[in-house]
Amino acid sequence: MNNVPVIKVGIVAVSRDCFPESLAVNRRKAVIAKYEEKFGKEGIYECPITIVESEIHAQQALEDVKKAGCNALCVDWFQGPTMFCAAAEETQKDLIDGRGDAYCGMLNASQALSLRKTRAYIPEEPVGDAGQCAEMIHEFLPIARPS
Numbered sequence: 001m002n003n004v005p006v007i008k009v010g011i012v013a014v015s016r017d018c019f020p021e022s023l024a025v026n027r028r029k030a031v032i033a034k035y036e037e038k039f040g041k042e043g044i045y046e047c048p049i050t051i052v053e054s055e056i057h058a059q060q061a062l063e064d065v066k067k068a069g070c071n072a073l074c075v076d077w078f079q080g081p082t083m084f085c086a087a088a089e090e091t092q093k094d095l096i097d098g099r100g101d102a103y104c105g106m107l108n109a110s111q112a113l114s115l116r117k118t119r120a121y122i123p124e125e126p127v128g129d130a131g132q133c134a135e136m137i138h139e140f141l142p143i144a145r146p147s
Contacts, residue, residue: 007144009072009083009137010065011035012047016108019101021050027087027102030130031137038131039138045070072144081144082120084109085136086127102127 011032015024032046045068051057065073072081086102086109106126113120121143123136 010070014051034130035134083140087133
């Protein structure tokens with residue numbers, strides 16, 4: 001008998017308005033591709049809505065992942081297990097005009113979580129390339145399951 005809950009993780013890209021939204025979208029796509037390459041397509045959902053410093057975007061993304069049947073998430077305002085990690089730009093081509101700065105994003109997210117008194121899982125080293133973020137998401141699955 002297998003009574004372990006099935007986890008479906010929604011992946012939501014978040015950007016600040018001082019960065020191009022396309023950078024966050026490209027990072028999300030890279031993380032999804034690496035996750036599916038390593039662990040398959042089962043149990044992961046790519047939310048098409050990108051949050052750009054807007055509670056309206058956040059609420060739209062939340063509705064989207066709920067409709068998709070997600071029960072774990074990689075962002076805020078979700079009444080279930082939540083994880084934060086940041087996918088860094090791998091080629092460093094976006095560090096001038098695109099200003100790919102994953103560390104800045106994690107700092108900003110951590111501060112927002114603290115201000116909102118929101119509990120979330122943040123890996124010990126939460127910034128990595130797409131493959132490392134895929135690993136972090138996979139390691140989150142047992143944490144997301146209710147005990």
